[in-house]
Amino acid sequence: MNATLDPRQAAPAHGSRFVRACLRQPVDRTPVWFLRQAGRYMPEYMAVRKHHSLLDICRTPEVASEVTITAAERLGVDAAIIFADLLLPFTPMGLDFEFVAGEGPQVNTPVRSFEHVKALRTDRIDDLSYVALSIEKVAKHFAPPRADGDQLGIIGFCGAPFTLASYMIEGGSSRNYIETKKMMYSDGAAWSMLMEKLVTVLTGFAAQQVEAGADVIQIFDSWAGALSVTDYRQYCLSWTTQLVESVRALGVPVIYFGVDTASLLPTMRETGADVIGLDWRIPLAEGWEAVGSGCGVQGNLDPIALFAPEDILRARVKEVLDAAAKKPGHIFNLGHGIVPGTPVDNVIRVVEWVKELG
Numbered sequence: 001m002n003a004t005l006d007p008r009q010a011a012p013a014h015g016s017r018f019v020r021a022c023l024r025q026p027v028d029r030t031p032v033w034f035l036r037q038a039g040r041y042m043p044e045y046m047a048v049r050k051h052h053s054l055l056d057i058c059r060t061p062e063v064a065s066e067v068t069i070t071a072a073e074r075l076g077v078d079a080a081i082i083f084a085d086l087l088l089p090f091t092p093m094g095l096d097f098e099f100v101a102g103e104g105p106q107v108n109t110p111v112r113s114f115e116h117v118k119a120l121r122t123d124r125i126d127d128l129s130y131v132a133l134s135i136e137k138v139a140k141h142f143a144p145p146r147a148d149g150d151q152l153g154i155i156g157f158c159g160a161p162f163t164l165a166s167y168m169i170e171g172g173s174s175r176n177y178i179e180t181k182k183m184m185y186s187d188g189a190a191w192s193m194l195m196e197k198l199v200t201v202l203t204g205f206a207a208q209q210v211e212a213g214a215d216v217i218q219i220f221d222s223w224a225g226a227l228s229v230t231d232y233r234q235y236c237l238s239w240t241t242q243l244v245e246s247v248r249a250l251g252v253p254v255i256y257f258g259v260d261t262a263s264l265l266p267t268m269r270e271t272g273a274d275v276i277g278l279d280w281r282i283p284l285a286e287g288w289e290a291v292g293s294g295c296g297v298q299g300n301l302d303p304i305a306l307f308a309p310e311d312i313l314r315a316r317v318k319e320v321l322d323a324a325a326k327k328p329g330h331i332f333n334l335g336h337g338i339v340p341g342t343p344v345d346n347v348i349r350v351v352e353w354v355k356e357l358g
C-alpha cells in the first residue's frame with residue numbers, strides 16, 4: 001500500500017504513543033507492553049482464577065475487563081491487551097474445546113476431513129460479542145489520559161488462519177503439525193475452504209473489537225514458524241494477507257506476530273501488516289532490516305531473561321533499545337509470552353527501564 005495515500009497518516013496524531021508507534025509516527029519515548037501480561041505469573045490473576053475457569057473469565061466481560069485493567073495498571077505499561085483467547089471463535093464455528101489443566105487446549109473432535117470443514121459455521125460471529133463488551137469496559141476505563149498526558153492503547157486480537165487451523169486439525173498443541181500439513185498438502189479443497197472460513201470469521205470478530213474501541217489488532221500466528229518459506233507462501237500468505245487487509249480497512253493498525261520466524265520475516269511483511277512481532281532468536285536490528293524500514297517492529301526480549309539477575313536483565317533491555325536506536329516504529333515487548341513463575345517485580349523493573357532509557 002502507498003503510505004502517502006493512507007488516510008490514517010493524515011489524520012490527527014492519536015493520543016496514545018503506542019498507537020503512534022504502530023503507525024511509525026514520532027513518539028516521546030518507546031512504548032512498552034508484554035505478551036501475556038495478564039496471566040498465571042501474577043497473584044492478582046491467580047486470585048481470580050481460584051473462582052473462575054479460564055473460559056469463564058473470557059466470557060464474563062466484568063471479570064475479563066477487570067483482569068485486563070489490573071495487569072496494565074500494576075505493570076504501568078502503555079497498552080492493554082484484552083483478556084480473551086485465540087480459540088474462542090471455535091465455539092460459534094461449531095467446534096467444542098476445553099482447557100485441560102497442565103495440557104493446554106483440547107478440541108473434542110478435531111477437523112480432519114472436507115465434510116467436517118464444510119460443516120463449520122461462519123454465521124454466528126455475534127456469539128462472540130462478550131469480547132466486544134469487555135473491550136468497551138476497558139476502553140471506557142482508560143478513556144481519560146494518564147498523568148503523563150498519554151492515552152493507554154487498547155489491543156484487540158485474533159489468531160491467524162494457519163495457527164487456528166493447526167489447533168482445529170491437531171486437536172491441541174503440536175510438535176510436528178503432521179495432521180495439519182497432511183491436509184495442507186493432500187486436500188487442497190478442504191484446506192482452502194478452511195482458510196476461507198477462518199478469514200471470514202476472524203474478520204468479523206476483529207470488526208466487532210474495533211467497533212467496541214480496540215485501537216490496534218494483533219494477529220497471532222504463533223506457530224507459523226513451523227512452515228518453510230515455500231509452504232508459508234503457497235498455503236498461508238494469500239489468506240493471511242486478506243485478513244490483514246480487511247482489518248486495516250477498519251482503520252486500525254495491525255501487528256502480525258509469530259515465533260521462530262527469522263526466515264519468514266520478509267514474507268510476513270508482504271501481508272501489509274503495520275508492525276511485525278520479532279522473537280528473541282533474531283537480533284532486533286537484523287529482524288527490522290529483514291522486514292524493511294517501511295514497517296514497525298515489536299519485541300524482542302527473551303521472556304526467560306525476566307528470571308535473570310538485575311544487571312543481566314537490564315543489559316538485555318538496553319541491548320534491545322540500542323538496536324532499535326529510537327527509530328519511529330519500535331514497540332518494546334518480549335519475543336513471546338510471560339511464563340508462569342516469572343517474578344512480577346522484574347517485569348515492573350523492565351517497564352521502568354524502558355521509560356528511563358527508551
Ligand code: CP3
Pocket residue numbers: 034035036037038039040049054081082083084085086087099102103104105157173220222337
Ligand atoms: O495478557 C494476555 O496476553 C492474556 C490474554 C491471552 C490469553 N491467550 C489468555 C490465556 C492471549 C493474548 C492469548 C492468546 C493465545 N491463546 C495464543 C497466542 C499467544 C501465544 O502465546 O503465542 C495461543 C497460542 C493461545 C492458545 C492457548 N491458550 C494455549 C496454548 C494455552 C495453554 C498455554 C499454557 O501455558 O497452559 C492457553 C491458555 C491461556 N490463555 C492462559 C491464559 C492466561 C493460561 C491458562 C490459564 O489461565 O489457565
